[in-house]
Amino acid sequence: MAGDCLWRAAVMKFPHPADNKWVNPSDKLKSDIDRSLAGIEKSPPSLRPVHARECAAQVLSFLPQVMLPPIAEAFGERYALDKEGASAWLVGLAGIFTQSYDGGLAREDWIQLKAFVEAGAGELDLEALTYAMNLILEHKAL
Numbered sequence: 001m002a003g004d005c006l007w008r009a010a011v012m013k014f015p016h017p018a019d020n021k022w023v024n025p026s027d028k029l030k031s032d033i034d035r036s037l038a039g040i041e042k043s044p045p046s047l048r049p050v051h052a053r054e055c056a057a058q059v060l061s062f063l064p065q066v067m068l069p070p071i072a073e074a075f076g077e078r079y080a081l082d083k084e085g086a087s088a089w090l091v092g093l094a095g096i097f098t099q100s101y102d103g104g105l106a107r108e109d110w111i112q113l114k115a116f117v118e119a120g121a122g123e124l125d126l127e128a129l130t131y132a133m134n135l136i137l138e139h140k141a142l
Helices: 003-013 025-040 045-059 065-081 083-097 105-119 126-138
Strands: none
Touching: 025 045, 025 083, 045 065, 045 083, 065 083, 065 105, 083 105, 083 126, 105 126
16 A cells, blocks of 8 residues: 555665665655756756756655646746755655655645645545645644
8 A cells, every 4th residue: 555655664764875874764855856956957947947847746756646737837936946945845745745744844835735735635645645634734724
């Protein structure tokens, strides 16, 4: 079951590719996202928005397909304005959906997250849906 796999990933530790030390899944996820985003900057400027959207869709490919286009589009817009902020936002979203969120989203982000979750609610893993909705409620974005 996908939820079980995500849960196990959230409590396990993985070797980090750079130094082979064991890291938490959220740290590994951030490292993976940072590496993916670094590849975007190597692209010609005219292709960076497209590559940013593709990167977001790839990082969150475990989510229901209906959720990916709006998330990828939002990430592309953010990336064009603020690369560091967009990276933190994507790490935050990935952390929420892997149930390992450790902070970093603003109030407006929670409102936007609610729309993403509502779009995929019928297909999203129940544990991930519950985790996300609890955080949305906690951040008063309902």
